[in-house]
Amino acid sequence: MSAVPSGVVTPVACCQLALSVGDLDGNRAAAQQAIKGAAAAGAKVVVLPELANSGYVFRDTAEASELAEPFDGPTVTGWTEMARRHDLIVVGGICERDEGGRLHNSAVLVDADGVRALYRKAHLWDAEKTIFEPGAELPPVVDTAVGRIGVLVCYDLEFPEWVRTVALRGADLLCAPVNWPLFPRPEGERPAEVVRVQANAAVNRMFVAACDRTGVERGVSWTGGSVIADPDGHPAAGPLPTYEEGMVIAKCKLGDARDKRLSARNDVFADRRPDLYRSILQSVVRTDSRTS
Amino acid sequence: MSAVPSGVVTPVACCQLALSVGDLDGNRAAAQQAIKGAAAAGAKVVVLPELANSGYVFRDTAEASELAEPFDGPTVTGWTEMARRHDLIVVGGICERDEGGRLHNSAVLVDADGVRALYRKAHLWDAEKTIFEPGAELPPVVDTAVGRIGVLVCYDLEFPEWVRTVALRGADLLCAPVNWPLFPRPEGERPAEVVRVQANAAVNRMFVAACDRTGVERGVSWTGGSVIADPDGHPAAGPLPTYEEGMVIAKCKLGDARDKRLSARNDVFADRRPDLYRSILQSVVRTDSRTS
Numbered sequence: 177m178s179a180v181p182s183g184v185v186t187p188v189a190c191c192q193l194a195l196s197v198g199d200l201d202g203n204r205a206a207a208q209q210a211i212k213g214a215a216a217a218g219a220k221v222v223v224l225p226e227l228a229n230s231g232y233v234f235r236d237t238a239e240a241s242e243l244a245e246p247f248d249g250p251t252v253t254g255w256t257e258m259a260r261r262h263d264l265i266v267v268g269g270i271c272e273r274d275e276g277g278r279l280h281n282s283a284v285l286v287d288a289d290g291v292r293a294l295y296r297k298a299h300l301w302d303a304e305k306t307i308f309e310p311g312a313e314l315p316p317v318v319d320t321a322v323g324r325i326g327v328l329v330c331y332d333l334e335f336p337e338w339v340r341t342v343a344l345r346g347a348d349l350l351c352a353p354v355n356w357p358l359f360p361r362p363e364g365e366r367p368a369e370v371v372r373v374q375a376n377a378a379v380n381r382m383f384v385a386a387c388d389r390t391g392v393e394r395g396v397s398w399t400g401g402s403v404i405a406d407p408d409g410h411p412a413a414g415p416l417p418t419y420e421e422g423m424v425i426a427k428c429k430l431g432d433a434r435d436k437r438l439s440a441r442n443d444v445f446a447d448r449r450p451d452l453y454r455s456i457l458q459s460v461v462r463t464d465s466r467t468s
Numbered sequence: 469m470s471a472v473p474s475g476v477v478t479p480v481a482c483c484q485l486a487l488s489v490g491d492l493d494g495n496r497a498a499a500q501q502a503i504k505g506a507a508a509a510g511a512k513v514v515v516l517p518e519l520a521n522s523g524y525v526f527r528d529t530a531e532a533s534e535l536a537e538p539f540d541g542p543t544v545t546g547w548t549e550m551a552r553r554h555d556l557i558v559v560g561g562i563c564e565r566d567e568g569g570r571l572h573n574s575a576v577l578v579d580a581d582g583v584r585a586l587y588r589k590a591h592l593w594d595a596e597k598t599i600f601e602p603g604a605e606l607p608p609v610v611d612t613a614v615g616r617i618g619v620l621v622c623y624d625l626e627f628p629e630w631v632r633t634v635a636l637r638g639a640d641l642l643c644a645p646v647n648w649p650l651f652p653r654p655e656g657e658r659p660a661e662v663v664r665v666q667a668n669a670a671v672n673r674m675f676v677a678a679c680d681r682t683g684v685e686r687g688v689s690w691t692g693g694s695v696i697a698d699p700d701g702h703p704a705a706g707p708l709p710t711y712e713e714g715m716v717i718a719k720c721k722l723g724d725a726r727d728k729r730l731s732a733r734n735d736v737f738a739d740r741r742p743d744l745y746r747s748i749l750q751s752v753v754r755t756d757s758r759t760s
Contacts, residue, residue: 243482299739302731314744334671334676335740336628341748346630359704368670368701375667378627378660410653439594447628452606456633457742457749 182431186322188349189219189425190381190402192416194391197231199425200243204229204251208258215262217425221324223387224255224268226330226353233394240307240331247284247294252339256286263288265320267327269353272296278309283327283353285318292318295327298338308337315342323348323430330354333372333386336379337457342363343380344445348433350376350453351384356399358418365403370415382433390421407433416440473691473721478614479707480641480675481511482694483706489523489697490734492535496521496543499560500550502715505557507554509717512614516547516560518622518645519573525686529571532599533556536565541631543733548578555580557578559619561645565586570601575619575645577610587608589621607634615640622646625678628671629749635672636737640725642668644678648691652698652736661708664748670701674725682713699725 188237191210195203207228214222214258226232229251245251247270272282272294273466281297281304296311297304310416315338324387332338333368343349356369356443371388388459392398404426412426436443441462483502487495501518507515518524520613522535537543539562547558549616557579564574564586575594588589588603591595605628609618618639624630625644634642661678670674677696684690695706696718704718728735 191624286756298744302733303624305733310741314748331734331739334736336632336667336671337740337742337745337749340628341745344748359700361700365702368666371701372667372670373654374660375628375664378664379628383638408651409654409663410657440595441594442623444626447623448629449590451601452590452604453629453749455632456606456636457629 183429185427186219186220186430187425187443188221188223188385188404188428189214189217189423190222190223190385190387190404190414192388192400192402192421192424193225193228193387194233194421195225197393198235198239198243199231200229203231204254208254211255211258211262211266214423215264217401219264219425221325221349221351223351224353225387225389226269226355227271228353229269230271231393232355233307234263234307236366237307240279241273242270244271244279246452247272247282248291249254251287252284252291255461256290257393259286260288264324265325267325269329269338269350279307280311281308281329283329285325285327287320292320293327295329297332299335300355301331317342317345317347326350328352330356333376336376339376339380344383345401348430349383349385349428352369352384353390354386355463356388356401358397358399366401366415369399370401370403371375373392373403374405374409374411377405377407379444381436383412383430384412390419391415404428475721476723477492477719477721478512479510479717480513480677480720481506481509481715482515482677482679482696482706483715484680484692484694484713485520486683486713487517487520487523487681489685490524490535491523492521492529495523496546500546503547503550503558506715506717507556509715510552510557511578511717513559513641513643513644513677516558516645517679518561518647519682520560520562520645522563523685524647525688526599528711529599530602532563532571533565534665536563536571539564539574540583542677544576544578548582551582556613557617559617559643561621567741570666571599572603573600575621577608577617577619577643578667579612584612585619585706587619587621589624590628591623593623595620609634609639610639618642620644622648628668631672635674639674639683640722641675641677641720644676646678646680648693650691651690657706659691661691661697662693665702666697666701667694669697671700671736673699673728674721675699675722678693682711696720
């Protein structure tokens with residue numbers, strides 16, 4: 177287990193990119209350019225959006241399949257080269273084809289040593305269910321040079337139990353490539369997606385970096401709102417505006433996430449009551465939703 | 469199970485009171501006055517702060533013990549009379565002494581039929597651990613005339629698993645009496661406590677009403693910020709300012725909480741992956757915190 181002395185500052189960046197479905201070369205170039213910019217700004221961890229190679233709004237499974245690549249394909253190989261060159265960590269989303277030909281909405285964590293972790297999104301959003309195979313493994317928590325980093329993708333963040341599995345296994349920083357479709361919200365309110373990132377950070381006293389895309393793709397707008405939340409639940413950087421490419425970078429003392437105390441007598445992990453949660457969290461529950 | 473036709477509007481109120489530790493008569497009068505005001509404004513559910521009979525900052529266990537009363541003591545009896553008179557539901561916190569003489573930080577739900585539920589706070593905050601016995605039962609979800617109402621108290625809200633146990637058992641509205649000590653926060657940021665209420669509402673697609681106190685008690689200030697969040701995670705009313713007595717009231721279509729769908733293919737309950745959560749959520753976890 178890596179020691180992260182308290183006080184060490186790690187710059188963490190989210191690169192909010194305008195991607196374009198189907199434009200593999202353009203998307204790869206945009207990500208490379210963004211990583212270079214983040215490195216120039218001093219970033220040691222760079223988070224990219226979900227499905228950063230392919231874009232998001234596929235016409236159908238066939239189109240997604242054409243754009244998919246293995247986790248060690250050209251996109252991730254490019255990220256690894258950038259990670260080596262600039263001595264940093266990249267977490268980004270890809271449209272992945274596995275050995276058996278199945279498609280996954282995946283994210284990788286790469287550093288100078290190559291691909292350290294592959295994660296397949298376990299909670300699929302809407303039409304993703306018609307295209308991707310959901311993940312069936314716990315999300316990774318990787319011991320890196322800057323601390324322990326967990327990886328989730330987008331809708332995963334709406335399941336606090338899932339976020340907890342990352343936090344309880346010791347993540348100092350959770351990196352989440354996302355593609356948040358834009359929903360209407362009351363004027364003056366932050367996107368609910370950003371609010372949930374903040375809450376996930378606070379209840380687990382860890383850092384959370386969520387990197388969204390921007391632009392309009394086949395009629396779908398994205399929320400933007402890329403944000404890095406601190407263990408108190410406040411934004412350390414961001415959220416970015418909706419229709420803007422750009423980068424947020426925060427100087428994170430990742431070692432702060434090792435201290436789960438809230439008061440002389442409180443610790444957000446030690447205060448949990450798992451024996452009381454057990455019976456309910458596992459049960460099949462009643463819902464009145466008229467699910468289709 | 470009560471049917472809540474979609475579209476029916478239920479006014480829900482939180483009464484942010486300035487209480488005073490030790491002043492049982494004054495605190496009871498303040499709560500009664502607040503309930504009366506909420507009824508006049510049309511409220512059908514009235515939420516009061518945590519420890520609304522006693523105040524919060526006890527000198528020691530002896531003082532808390534002197535101020536404690538049975539769950540069917542004068543404070544709650546008074547609330548029940550108000551509930552009958554105005555045909556509404558009251559959820560409020562009390563310093564409770566049980567049959568065995570143990571103290572609990574409790575909340576009750578009362579309606580015209582009397583005490584419908586007693587809940588004892590399961591996650592105790594700081595010095596509460598030296599005074600109160602923690603609850604060992606699941607929180608109540610009560611079938612009322614306006615819908616299903618769950619009850620938690622303050623720090624409980626920081627454990628998303630605990631909130632989930634209420635949501636999964638069908639709560640349309642979660643009522644939480646709270647006493648949020650005021651912490652510093654970045655300028656322009658909402659209190660992290662409010663952010664967590666919003667996220668709890670969103671991930672469970674239910675309403676959450678958190679009622680804080682205000683004022684300064686023995687050097688402790690309170691956050692205020694009483695808020696009613698809707699199933700999208702946005703405030704339906706509030707948050708109130710820190711140093712202000714007052715009421716927030718929101719017209720809640722509680723039936724909306726019966727529909728957990730987010731898209732044609734998504735349902736926040738049906739999309740859960742409890743088999744994947746199981747192994748981790750129950751394990752004793754590693755923490756580097758130097759807990760005292």
